[in-house]
Amino acid sequence: MKAILKLTGYDFSPKKINGNEESIKLSYISNSDGSPRWIWNSQNKVPSFLKFYNAGNKSSWLFTKMIQVIFALQLQRLFFKQKKWFYTVEENPLFDCKGDWALFTGSQETNDKAVLYANKTFYKIACTETATQLIENEYKVLKELQLARKSFTTPLVRMVNKQIIQLSDVSINGKRKTKISxxxxxxxxxxxxxxxxxxxxxxxxxxxxxxxxxxxxxxxxxxxxxxxxxxxxxxxxxxxxxxxxxxxxxxxxxxxxxxxxxxxxxxxxxxxxxxxxxxxxxxxxxxxxxxxxxxxxxxxxxxxxxxxxxxxxxxxxxxxxxxxxxxxxxxxxxxxxxxxxxxxxxxxxxxxxxxxxxxxxxxxxxxxxEEDKAPRELVIMEVFDSIQNSEYGALKFPNFAPEKLSEASDIDIVIEKKGAKKLLHLLMNHHLVSRVSVQKKSFKYAIQAVLVDGSILALDLIWQIKVRGLEVMDAHEVYKNNPISPFGIRQARTIDSARFTALSSLLTNTNVPSRYSHYLPLLEKSQNVLDLQINYCIQNNKSDISRLLQFIKKNPKNQSLLYLKNSVMYVLDTLQNYTNKSGYVISFSGINNAEKSTVIEQIAQRIQKQLRKPVIVLRQRPSILPLLSNWKQSKEATELATINTQSSQEKNKTTVASLLRFSYYYLDYMIGQFVIYFKYIIRGYVVVYDKYYFDFINDSKQSDILLPKKLTAFGYHFLMQPDFNFLLFADASTLMKRKQEPTKNAIEELTSDYRELFESQQKRRSSSIYQSINNVDFDVTMNQVLKTLTIMN
Incomplete structure (x- = not known):
């Protein structure tokens, strides 16, 4: 401030030096770092410093009105800091410092020039060589514009000296507009x-x-x-x-x-x-x-x-x-x-x-x-850019460009909670994200972002590393002081990723995914006390984790009141997880050589990893009732068992036997649908059927049933329809290359029957999805199924 005012003709000092100084009280509003932003004569009758302020939104408008009320009631000294200064006047000052004036000291980030409002005009004061060049450019431009014919108004300008230009006030009777007109x-x-x-x-x-x-x-x-x-x-x-x-x-x-x-x-x-x-x-x-x-x-x-x-x-x-x-x-x-x-x-x-x-x-x-990178790649790049200057640690993250991460992989980031909130806000407002679902737990956000193309990005934003209510690692130690990789990623130390992987597996009794198994040998070489406990447990084939649990519970963060707090939070997280879950049913249909099994296997893995839901795979029916071959007690059951074990070439052709067999299976559907619902669906599971009731409609011979199609189709009306139904088909020549039977005519006939059935069901039932997919390209099929699941669910 002193250097700026000296350029205007005043030498200010916080105390008297030779006794010839005059005194004045100055008021000011500070920047966030404590430096003065706006300075003015405490005797000002009006808030001249608002000349520097843009009241461009509601909050800034309210601020302006509040300042004006304070000045109108002459309450400045109650709201603004004041300080007494002493000054001497040098030759030809720009303004009267005892009069009405205000000083803007410059942008906090650059602080290269100041603006003085006095004498009903503005003075731009350059404090650096760069700023001097800028105001010189402004002077030349304005002089040229003043000579040109134009419909817009510009300030009149005068060069005071090399470091100061004077500009007229063009704000009189003007209003700021926030939209292009x-x-x-x-x-x-x-x-x-x-x-x-x-x-x-x-x-x-x-x-x-x-x-x-x-x-x-x-x-x-x-x-x-x-x-x-x-x-x-x-x-x-x-x-x-x-x-x-x-x-x-x-x-x-x-x-x-x-x-x-x-x-x-x-x-x-x-x-x-x-x-x-x-x-x-x-x-x-x-x-x-x-x-x-x-x-x-x-x-x-x-x-x-x-x-x-x-x-x-x-x-x-x-x-x-x-x-x-x-x-x-x-x-x-x-x-x-x-x-x-x-x-x-x-x-x-x-x-x-x-x-x-x-x-x-x-x-x-x-x-x-848009043509070079998928939405998922771009979002991943921007996620890491947004936290590049924060402390965090990306667990198990490979050392390559972040956008190259496999679609089947999720991202685990250890970060402060405020950083997690910032990332969540970014995703919820990102133009490439169509929907965000988040499980807010006491120690992390489990986020699933569905992108505009139907792809999925799953992230765990962790601020406390817990497993089953126990704090197993110090999050601060994991995210502090991680260097930035050449790809802009702060990767957690490899040993921390190894510990996290091992502890998550051991304490939840699951296997370490094969792509992370390379971390485990690092623990074998470590002499860290926790690593020794982990190794002992692994070497004993996880048969006894009590020793590891006992060691973890000795951590001060898992004792006394903190243990009680962790236990309560774990119960609340579990209850919340239970109440927020909603599962659904998926069915895959098609003739035997449509490669349903491969698709189902991969879809089940992707749902578990990307959609973060447990999966149960069932074949054709709920199987609540045992196989017919298990009934040995009655004569009728024995007859049914005989029917069931006959070869496909010797299928029973009697209507009574078919009706009995169909009734048995239908009873399994009727009872089983409720068992499946209460056992799995309401607990958040995804139930995947490999084939479903549709086989009894179109291909009942496979189940030794010869009944009118209208009868078996009529039974479908009384069953709970799966939420998502996918028919996988291909042309006959492609299917026959995979398997020599059935015949081309049989393939074409069955495919036609299935497609007609799915089309008719989709027209009748808007609450369920019936989708036919030409299963020629495996990746295309997978992406189409996942896109449907994410967009429609």
């Missing part, structure tokens, strides 16, 4: 014509300078996957590529302008230049307002960008050409990101708004990767 579009079109030209990129000196500066950035705070995206786009730019450039204010935002009737009055021209890409100012206005003031997500901002470029007469800034719109948006992102990333790298401390902008730019750039 016809007046804005008129101004944008008018400015675009100033020195507009289309040139080859190789002649675009400013762009190449931005690129050079960007590639030299060495700042670990810059999100690495964002950098990779920009580098990828730069590699697509060729020297001969044509680009339209022209005049741009550079900071065309709602807080740098006022609207007076139909006229726009603009100030802050220090970033103006003649070689920015066409429509740069338009994109900047909408994105900055949406990101920093309205706090919108990228989906909402992108919608605004496409809507606000058209005026009331239907004239579009991009001639209604979406390709032109996207091209200019790409140039905006490239030039703006490269410029500000260089500037951010030079700042010692970052404000919160920088993190918000980085996340928004990251999402915005996704628009240009």
């Amino acid at each position: 016809d007046s804005h579009l008129k101004v944008l079109n008018e400015m675009a014509l100033i020195k507009k030209q289309t040139i080859a990129v190789e002649k675009w000196d400013w762009f190449r300078q931005l690129e050079s500066n960007f590639l030299e950035i060495q700042d670990s705070r810059i999100p690495q996957n964002l950098v990779r995206k920009i580098e990828f786009l730069l590699n697509t730019v060729t020297n001969r590529q044509r680009v339209t450039i022209g005049f741009s204010q550079g900071d065309f935002t709602p807080w740098n302008q006022f609207q007076q009737g139909e006229t726009i009055a603009m100030y802050d021209w220090e970033l103006a230049r003649v070689d920015r890409p066409y429509a740069f100012d338009y994109f900047h206005f909408v994105i900055q307002q949406g990101a920093l003031v309205d706090r919108k997500n990228w989906s909402s901002i992108y919608k605004d960008l496409k809507e606000q470029c058209v005026d009331s007469k239907g004239n579009c800034l991009f001639n209604n050409d979406l390709d032109t719109f996207k091209t200019q948006l790409k140039w905006y992102f490239l030039t703006n990101c490269m410029h500000y990333l260089k500037e951010y790298a030079e700042q010692e401390k970052w404000q919160n708004k920088i993190e918000r902008l980085l996340n928004l730019w990251n999402e915005g750039l996704d628009l240009f990767f």
Whole structure:
């Protein structure tokens, strides 16, 4: 503050030096770091410092009104800090410090220039060489604009000296507008014509300078996957590529302008230049307002960008050409990101708004990767970018680009709870995420994000490492001081991943997945006390985990009141988990060589891993009643058993025997559906049927049943229909390559019957899904099934 005011003609000191000083009380409002942001004469009758404030949303408007009320009631000294200063006047001061004035000391992140409001005008005061160049540029631009014919208003400007320019106040009778209007579009079109030209990129000196500066950035705070995206786009730019450039204010935002009737009055021209890409100012206005003031997500901002470029007469800034719109948006992102990333790298401390902008730019750039990367890949990249500057540890995470993670893999991140909340908020507002379900437990968030293409991203965000109510590892030790990998990931130490894997397996009595088995040998070499206990348990084939449990319970975090707290939380987590669960039933149908078994096996694994639901696989029916071959007690049962054991070539052809057999199976369905529901469905299980009742309708011969199709179809009306029904089929020639029987005609007839049945059922029953899939490409089949399960469930 003292250095700034000295440039205006005053020498301030907190105490008297030679006795010739005059005194004055100054009031101020501080930045978050305690440094003064706004300073003013305590005798001011009006809050002149509000000249520097943008009341762009409801909260800022309320703040403005509150300040005005405080001044109207003359209660300043009750609400604002005051300090007595002593000063001497140097030659020709800019203003009377005993009068009405206010000083803005500059942005907290740069602090390179200050703005003084006095004498009903503004003075920009440069405090660095860079700032001096900026105000000199502003002076030259404004002088040139004042000589030109234009529909918009600019401040009158006077060069006081090399470090100070004086600007007239253009805010009188003006209102700030937060949305692009016809007046804005008129101004944008008018400015675009100033020195507009289309040139080859190789002649675009400013762009190449931005690129050079960007590639030299060495700042670990810059999100690495964002950098990779920009580098990828730069590699697509060729020297001969044509680009339209022209005049741009550079900071065309709602807080740098006022609207007076139909006229726009603009100030802050220090970033103006003649070689920015066409429509740069338009994109900047909408994105900055949406990101920093309205706090919108990228989906909402992108919608605004496409809507606000058209005026009331239907004239579009991009001639209604979406390709032109996207091209200019790409140039905006490239030039703006490269410029500000260089500037951010030079700042010692970052404000919160920088993190918000980085996340928004990251999402915005996704628009240009639709053909190169799947939504899941992009979301994973942005998840890790958003927490790059936080402490966390990614458990069991491979050492390669994060987006290459297998679709069958989930992500376990040990992080502080506030970091977990931030990540959850990111996913819930991400434009590539269609739905997020989360189990909020006392020690973690178990998140399942369904993306716009139906793919799934599963994450565990852990702030306490617990298994069955016991804290088995110190989370803080796992996430602290992890270095950033070349791919922007803070991987947990390998030994921590090994412990987590082993403890999770041992204490839940499950096997370690084969892809994580390579971690276990690390524990064998360790002399850590916990690792020795784990090894002892593994070497004894998990037969006795009591010794390991006893050791874990000796941890102070598992004793006395903390043990009681952990136990209560475990019970609550279990109850919540139980009440929140909802299972469902899936059936797969098709003739025997449609490779249902392979699909079912893989789908069951994917549901367990990605959808995080336990799976039960049943063959054709609930099987609550035993097989007919097990009935030995009665003559009738013996006859049925004889029927059941005959070969397929000697099937019983009597209607009575078929009816008895069908009745027995139907009774199993009727009773079994309720057993299955209460035993599994309400507990959150997914029940997968390999074949289902549909075989009794279309292919009853396989079960030694010869009854009219209408009769067996009629019985389906009284059963609980599975939630998802998939028919897997293929053309006869493909199926016959897999298996030589049945005949081509039989395959085609059965396939036709199944498809007709599924089509008719889908028309009748809107509450269930009946979907036929041509099972030729295994990966396509898997993706289609999973997409249906995630989108419709």
